[in-house]
Amino acid sequence: MPATARAESQAVDCTGINAVSPKCSTNETAYFRDFFYLGGRYLTTSSGNLTFDQLYVEKLTPALGVSQPKPLVFFHGGAVSGVTWLNTPDNRKGFASYFLERGFMVYLVDHTSVGRSSQMDTADYVLWNTTTAEGVEAAFTAPELAAAYPQAVNHTQWPGTGIKGDPYFDAFRKTVIPFTSNWTTGELSMRASACDLLDHIGPSYLISHSSGATYSVLLSNDCPQNVAGNINLEHSTQPFWNYGSTLNSGSAIRPWGLANTPLDYDPPITNASELVVEIVGNDTLALRNCHLQAEPARQLPKIASVPYLCITGEASVHATYDHCVIEYLKQAGANPDWIKLADLGIHGNGHFMHLEMNNLEIAAVVEGWILKTESSQP
Structure with a gap:
């Protein structure tokens, strides 16, 4: 057999999950890894004390x-x-590698109730996973096919086809795991455990995606002295409301505005019902109306003291309602930054922008904001 033919016959398929093969090389940056569990509490049962609410933390130190x-x-x-x-579903460098290469210490957490922080499925932690493969396609990897909102047709950055059977879709779909549907319990445990983490490591920049933005808001409220900046890739903290896919539809959530658990408003309140809510704007599929405070709005001085950034993709459904969080923060006394990637010439991104083909361009935007914020500190 000719040498070329032998080489072709021995070629290794390293697409998607096939890259698990020892014959496939890695694109990841060299780092040292340590792991820890922080926070947590004992729960007394008839058979002894069980541990709950512990937070899994990986500490990645650049080599x-x-x-x-x-x-x-x-x-x-x-x-x-x-x-x-x-790494991304198509085995490119992820955000962790990008920032490790630039000399940042990186901490990755699994939220309490998720992954290596998973809790027992009790009345406190009811596990919930309603994200079907079809739902992943429609919402994240191929929203342009359903086009439930006008911006969806601009989606171009997901690697591969974004539908079942594609190796990169299948690799991503296998990362979708259950999480708790008890938002109150989840928030309370993360408030305690994540502030414990920040107490140990000191002032840090928090980078969140989607519903993870709830926790960075809560930490800005509870331990703002240790939050150098709050960076959100499409914050899923829409005030008071989760939007449906049709006009004037959805469901009430986050009764404290940006969270399901208490925030420190000024003037103070003891019950979320004391917040007066009004609907502002016409509801269109391209630009949803907002559930905001009626004026004069109560302030959130602790949250407002923390520098805040939201980054929104051109083709994500968040392009239709991220403005509501920005407006709510302004009402509450904050001065948030909002970067719409299309304004920077970065086009075609959906909700999981940190996994898409231009993810390192977006990481550079985040880095630029961090360096600018850091340089402005006294």
Whole structure:
């Protein structure tokens, strides 16, 4: 057999999950890894004390050393885990590698109830996973096919076809795992455990995706002295409301505005019912109306004290309602930054932008904001 033919016959398929083969090389950046569990509490049962609410944390130290003054802590979105920040479904470098190469200490967490922080399926932690393969296609990997909102047709950045059977879709779909549907319990445990983490590592930049943005908001409320900046890739903290796919549809949630558990408003309130809510704007599929405070709005001084950034993709459904969080924060006394990627010439991104083909361009946007914010500190 000719040498060329032998080489072709021995070629290794390293697409998607096939890259698990020892014959496939890695694109990841060299780092040292440590793991820890922080927070947690004992729950007394008839058979003894069980441990609940512990938070799994990976500490990634760049092999070439740390050159940046403050660490980064990454909070994943719903139905995935901290691995979302590592390599992408098509085996390219993820956000963790990007920032490790630039000298940042990186911390990855699995939210309490998820992944290696999973809890027992009790009345406190009711596990929930309604994200079907079809739902993943429609919402994240191929929204342009259903086009439930006008911006969806601009989606071009997901690797591969984004539908079942594609190796990159299948690799991503296998990362979708159950998480708790008890938002109150989940938030309370993360407030305690994640502030414990920040107490140990000091002021840090928090980088969150989707529903993970709830936790960075809560930490800005509870331990703002340790939050150097709050960076959100499409914050899923729409005030008071989850939007449906048709006009004037959805469901009430987050009665405290940006969360399901208490925030420190000024003037103070003891019950979420004291917040007066009004609907602002006409509801269209391209631009949803907002559920905001009626004026004069109560302030959120602790949250407002933390520098805030939201980044929104051109083709994501978040392009239709991310403005509502920005408006709510302004009402509450904050001065949030909002970067719409299309305004920077970065086009075609959906909700999981940190996994898409231009993910490192987006990481560079995040880095630029961090460096700008850091340079403005006294």
